[in-house]
Amino acid sequence: MMPHRRHVLPVFAVLLAVTIVLPILAVIPVSFTPTSSFAISSPESWSPRWYRELLTNPVWLDSLVSSLRIALLAALVATVAGTMAALGLRRVRRTHRVVARALVTLPLLIPLVVLAVGLYAMLIRTQLVGTTAGFVLAHALLGLPLAFITVSASLDALDDNLEQASRGLGAGPVTTMRLIVLPLVAPGVIAGALFAFVVSFNEVVIAGFLGSPYLRTLPIEMYSSMTRSTDPTVAAAATFVAALTVITAAFALAAMSWRRRHLTRKD
């Protein structure tokens, strides 16, 4: 009865895809608005005013620097712990590995606000609320599963014969690890680190509990700005954060596909 019935599904999917992407792009024209409101401006009147504010106002700049510092440290801790865990779990019995994997990925499944309350209760007793160390602990925990999953996937794709050849040629386990395994899983490790960085850089729920007047991350500054005013600096911050996220994630995906193309060929 409907002549183009088979087109209904693709049209629906494209419409939904556009509905997912377009609203996010609405942030960009607001960030260039010349006015002091969340108005969507036309490109002729665009001004860099709010970006200048973001990079010169100490409140915004300090929170940006704190966020970058915390995200770098958290990504480092998460990547080291996640990579070591992925390496350590390679040869254990299957049932043990399933349990260990479930435990490592647990931080992804617990409602964030529950985690945040517990961390706050613990850190307030150790006087670590509002410190870089407290943030790094919390964010490294969130990055751990991502680093672990990415590195594990790299290891699963690794050709076991390479290691056996290395051992057969007289290299010890440490030398084999250093010269064979780690260089081959390096793209996976880099991708994991980038994902862990993004998660920390964007995290707002736990940061809302752990922040103090002296240490606030950029997401917390954005959140409190949104709740109290219509200062378009938040739009500049949002555009900056989104752009950094997309670029970082693109590098992570590129690292992973590089690994797939170059390392999984077994002819």
Next chain:
Amino acid sequence: MGSAVLSGAQRRRPRRIQGELALLAPAALLLAVGLAIPLGLSVWLSVVDTTGGVNGYVWLFSNPVYLEITLRTFSTAALTALVCLALGYPYAYAMLTAGPKMRVFLLGCVVLPLMISVLVIAFAWLVILQPGGLASKLFPLGLGDGLLGTLPAVVLGLTHILIPYMILPLYTTMRSVDPKLVPAAMGLGATRTRAFWTVFVPLTIPGIASGVVFVFVFSLGFYVLPQLLGSPRQALIGQTIHTQVNDLLAWGRAGALAVVLILGTAAVFALLTGVVRIVGANRRGGRS
């Protein structure tokens, strides 16, 4: 070192496995300090800490307002999961049946909200739904106006953020369904619709279940987005926990709310895992 305590099975395995297990130490430490102790502390506080002499659970279950908040949180999460499923299932099916280029486009669009910050998405909707914003210009009949500060706006925002967690497991499951099954059913006389609903959809139940679990569990934990797009009069558990801890220092109450949230999450998880197992067992039993 402790070879005396190793079981026979473990002793037979090469020694260096024991050494490799030491590599787990940093992750184990991180999980213990960052996850086990904080969660344990929350549970402990929910039992022992009192505010004005009242235990957190007593407060929660004797206070209709907070029971209502709990119910509202779980029903908002369920509604979000349903909306994600209703939109995500045809989307995933479109990805399955699309050509390679179209598939990459659809996949790219759905991966975007997975990485973009919750704040950016909440801000985008704040801009669109604000009075005199894009929504009120596009829908001048009042459809767009007045959405901000309501529960539907919260569901809209949550759906936007969480729909990848529905679509990706659905797509993965759909890809694992043997593409010859639906044509086979049609060859045996079923109509296309009947073949789709009685052959294809039941085989994708594991994907539906994991998508629903992900979306449901994740929507329980938000407080920033409901705070920005919703109304304080229709608060959800996340916001209530934040207020109880940060403004009132009522640790027992926050702990009790957190425990309710975890138990609810675990119950949904167990329920849907059970559904998948029963469906799987029935299918195997029915065919053999």
